[in-house]
Amino acid sequence: MLEVLAHLSFLGSRSFLFLFAFFVLVPYHVAGQTINGQTFTNGLAVIDSPSPSNPGQAGSTISIALDVSGNGKLPPAATLPGSGLDTSYESLEIYLVSAQTNINITVSSGPAFLTGESGSTVKHLNWPIPSCVPAGDYNLTFYETSRFNGQGVFTITPIPIPISNPNPSAQCVNPNPLQAQPQPSKPLAQSPFVPGSTTPTSSGTNTGARTGSDPALTFTLTVTGGILNFPTVTVTASATPTTGSCFLFFLYQSTSLTIS
Numbered sequence: 001m002l003e004v005l006a007h008l009s010f011l012g013s014r015s016f017l018f019l020f021a022f023f024v025l026v027p028y029h030v031a032g033q034t035i036n037g038q039t040f041t042n043g044l045a046v047i048d049s050p051s052p053s054n055p056g057q058a059g060s061t062i063s064i065a066l067d068v069s070g071n072g073k074l075p076p077a078a079t080l081p082g083s084g085l086d087t088s089y090e091s092l093e094i095y096l097v098s099a100q101t102n103i104n105i106t107v108s109s110g111p112a113f114l115t116g117e118s119g120s121t122v123k124h125l126n127w128p129i130p131s132c133v134p135a136g137d138y139n140l141t142f143y144e145t146s147r148f149n150g151q152g153v154f155t156i157t158p159i160p161i162p163i164s165n166p167n168p169s170a171q172c173v174n175p176n177p178l179q180a181q182p183q184p185s186k187p188l189a190q191s192p193f194v195p196g197s198t199t200p201t202s203s204g205t206n207t208g209a210r211t212g213s214d215p216a217l218t219f220t221l222t223v224t225g226g227i228l229n230f231p232t233v234t235v236t237a238s239a240t241p242t243t244g245s246c247f248l249f250f251l252y253q254s255t256s257l258t259i260s
Contacts (some may be wrong), residue, residue, distance in 0.1 A: 022079045031158050033037070033194055043144040043155035043185035044089060046071060048122060050140065050159060053120040058165035059131040062140070064094065064107070068114065069121035070193040072167075076119070081111050089114055090145040095176065096129075097158075101136040103174035135165045148188060155187035 032041040039047040048065035056062050068079040068089065078088040092114050094107040107127050117123055139158035146153045191197070 021127060032191065035195060038071075039157070039159065040191035041142065041155055042190060043147050043153050043157070044068070044070060044074070044087070044094060044148065044155070044191075044193075045144050045158070046191070047142065048160065050216070053160050053162065056129055056136075056138075056163045056235040057160050058129050058133045058163060058168065061126045061128050062141070064125040064127060066092075066113075066123045066142075067121060068123055069094075072121065073193055074240065076121075079114055079121075081114060082177050085147070086150045087147065087148050090147065091143075092145075093143045094125075094134075095139055095141050096161075097178070098136050098138040099178055101134045101138075102174070102178065103136075103138070103172060104174060104178050105130065105172065107132070107140070115117060129163060130172060131145070131165070131169040133163055133165060134168050135163060137161075138163050148192065152186060153188060154185050156183065156185045177257060227255060228231060 027245075032039045034040075035053060038054065039049070041047065046067040048067055049063050050056075069072070069076075074087065075085075077083045078085050081090050083089075091111070093109045094113070096105045096107055097104065097112070098104075108125060112127060113123055138161045139256065140161050142157040142159070144153070144155045145155070146155075
């Protein structure tokens with residue numbers, strides 16, 4: 001099985017969507033549904049291209065197209081990081097990853113992909129596959145941090161791509177380390193935009209977001225007799241964990257911890 005995640009990223013332009021603690025012991029559910037040539041991720045994004053298992057060749061260009069509007073169901077403002085809407089994107093990054101060849105290359109990071117092509121509901125990127133990439137099985141992996149009806153979402157969607165390269169030019173400079181899976185994520189059960197979906201989507205202003213005048217959230221941890229005492233926290237999650245799994249997460253803008 002390929003290791004598909006390059007980075008655990010929860011960055012957004014307003015950085016109010018973070019996971020303070022996220023302990024996950026669940027199966028690696030990241031695959032979307034491919035319907036009529038589109039891959040519906042378990043988030044907001046709909047991948048138009050490439051199609052799963054569509055071959056690539058080192059030295060050539062791979063065409064990436066992503067519908068960020070939920071096939072027309074989201075307003076334009078929802079695609080802009082930091083919009084504050086109940087259903088909206090915070091970040092979307094793409095990496096080319098393969099454990100087989102020990103390669104992890106950044107395809108797109110930062111806000112440029114989401115903010116480019118103003119007015120277009122489909123974002124495009126023609127990315128040249130470096131000639132140094134050796135032949136093998138790869139995943140073009142999409143990392144989406146977003147909100148759906150006010151709840152935080154972090155979804156990982158790998159698109160398998162076999163790459164051929166009869167004459168690798170040199171060893172690739174690889175600044176991104178591979179990470180073992182499974183990796184923590186918080187996807188939706190399925191895309192809310194699949195044909196026939198009746199899941200309601202709210203695009204209103206997120207009134208629950210913290211403002212600059214709000215007090216910081218503080219957790220106080222105490223040590224008694226050399227034992228670290230954690231506070232009791234009850235969390236209601238939007239997803240039901242698989243049997244034998246547990247997770248703890250907090251969505252916050254700024255958090256301070258005091259150990260006394």
